Amino acid sequence: MAQVSVWAGNLQVLKYYYCFPEVKQNYLGFCKKGNSGSGLGLDFGRALHSGLTEVFKNFGEEIVSKGKHIEKVCLLKEGIGRDNISDFITNLIKPYLLKYTEEFAKSYLSSTYCKIFKVDKVSFDYDRGVWLPKEYYLPAFNNDYVLLTPANLLVRDEIWINRTDMLNNFERFSIAIPDEVLRMQVNEYFIQVLGEDKPTKKNRENAATETIRRFPVLIDHYIRNQEDREKEALARSLSDVHGVKQVFIEQLLDLIDQLVSDTDFYSVKAKTSYEEAMERVLYLKHVIENCDGYRYFYDGDKPIHRESDLHIMYRLACCNTISDTNAEVNNGRGPVDFKLSQGSKDATLVEFKMARTLKRNLEKQVDVYKNANGNPPAIKAIVFFTDEEMEKVYKILNDLGLTGKPGIVVIDARKNNKIQASKA
Template identity: 25%
Template sequence: MRVSEFYKLGKSQSELDFVDVDIVNDVELYIDPSAISQLSSSWADSCVASIQSFFQRVLDAIGNGNDQEAISLLSALREPNETHLGLSTGRSRGSGLGDKLAEDFWESLSKSKAARSGLLQDLEDTALLIEGVDRDRISDITTNLIRTQLVEFTQETAKFHGIDLSPDVAYGRFWNPQTGEWYQSYTSLPTPNGERLLLVPKAIARRGLHLRAGEFYRHTVLNYLVVEERSTRSLGAVVRSRRGVTKTAVDEVLKEQFDAGRHNPGVEKRINTWAAERNPGLLRGYKEQKEENPAPPLSDETIAEAVGATIPPVSELLQKVVETPTGHADADNYERRVEALLSALFYPHLVFPRRQKKIHNGRKRIDISYTNAANHGFFYWLAMHYPAAHVVVECKNYGKELGNPEFDQLQARFSPSRGKFGLLLHRGYGDKAKAWSSCLDTARDARGFIIPLDDEDLGVLVREHEGAEQAEAFSYLHKLFQGLID
């Protein structure tokens, strides 16, 4: 049974900002640190700081010969069964560290010249260079290190969806990047069937790691060694193969030298380490290239398939919005349905939706707020040219024409750090040209940019989403925005 089913949320994966996992078994998805680092938000920055501070502390201990400190730091990493992500079959068991596993991981690191020489710098590097470390281990370690942030996300998400939280839940250890220490604490969490549940943002879930040892070996290391072999003949690949100096020939010779015919699956990582030690630019160049070409977040369809669910077409979500009666009595219902539709339409460009977010010490609230995480399309372009770290949405379920107060209310939610772009959702009553004039006044007075969207406009967005290959460019929104600045 998935989270949405257990808590009767009545929402599909496309309407949820977290991975809708089975509350008993594991889903074969993982947390990738690279996915976190490509998000532009204070939450993601906090996660990156925790991961980097811990791993640097471990590397420093190994470099200084302080083995006990390294083992002590690593031994606090435990099996994060509460996320229900990973490779376990049957009930979640995890593959985290702790006890002997911590010693094994430390031994792999301590024996690695890459760790002692400074070649290893990031946690993800271990998946490229250290045998026995792959997506499941990296995901488990990351979960431990960002537990504080995941608890925060879970609590906010639970409040957002009305999921009950159990108070004073005893919880393992949390990493403090400021003090460089582990600490224990109590917290509030959902506890379906009496078990802790930690929700994971779907924006950071992946099927595998962005940095991959096999890819680094085949496309970076072998290419470099082929060029070197043609000039130095140091490997003897020409003697051993009549095919000349090819990637296949170099691959065969290297694996004979580093594996002696044992066919150990970790041989490519040993070669990666050897090559990167000879030329550190190989690792640096590979990581820079991968950073310039980030992997897109998994689609809702892919995540739904992984969790064993189906998702409705966005046209059904639009229909729910359109069928909502106007008036104050259905204002909250309208807001919730708008959020469900916009979340499905705009993911993964806009993530972390928050309803009724308090600002100005609680004196004001934003109906819906999104974090702008786009790396292409309209929202990316918007953030490159205008303050748009967040996109705010105000919902007006009026059965009458909008007036200046409604536009002024949304403009008052803007700020340089929060952003100066918002969407005003309304039902389409009155003169649309008059409403647009109010938005033009706001833009010309440099008070921000507001795009009003009624039921008809939402229909255009939905048709664009369902029909065009380049729907994620949001050309209709881009066209409307151009009308504000031309």
């Protein structure tokens, strides 16, 4: 480790040992832009090096926690989130995933769909200090290999051990430390750093961070607390993965079947990108409101709760367009969900919004809709799932003077709603 500490001043060496590309062959599917990410850059490399060489010198020899958790080395660095950890873990267990996929391919797949690939950075030669490649027999797609992942390794949202959860629950797990002397020292230091009668949430997070830096063993106590609730973590992960399968595979296929059989969604012959985009949104609105299509946007009794899920569903359903369709386009005012275009002079932006983020988003774009004559350059599709959300949506539109304006489409996705709300 001392040798690596010396090397860390050299950026090229730091990149070689601590920075990894995203393993795009481990593509699990429901993203907005594709499976090629930026990977793990220098910020992550520095955080990992610092964690291993300065703060957690006993990494792998913990006494408090039951096992080893690689997430531990990234808990003190702000900005190292689930995507970084996911990329890092995938690189770390790549030999396991390669072997798992190879065994599956040999047992179940025709040789027509498989090839031998030479995969980089599979193992590390500690004597020579270099990464080594290895050949595997793997499924092939678009001249690249595919990596399979066991379902019980998947999570959807934050990993079970994460910085946000640690800071939010700092006071809960810190008062449960068995060592009475340490518990008292931690409490006194935390209060000293906090130093305010009515601290804000941010103040508490900063104080918790400083206290954990002062007493790194607190991270082991946090991890032990999470380990004691591992059954809850497994149950949540299984539920999340089942929900993804239910919504994005089974229900989305049903929605597409209904769009094919009941509407002209996939045969729009519009003259402009705006006409095509608007017709598609209106067809989707019709299916959701009048043909029980709302049910495709629920996981059991719970509506989808992330706008990104709504965007993904629209993108997967909105194929076979005349217009060129791109996701997450930045037009200079921040990224928008979709851009449909038919040449440089004909482009329409489409955004799907939920009630909880609507006001902040619309306030910045009021003039776009108020001053539009005929076809505005953007379409805002607003989806609500409850009576409370409906009231909020129409109040916001009325307050901003946008009710009935071109380009504003309100979609009622309430369950068992027989009487339709007035259309905006």
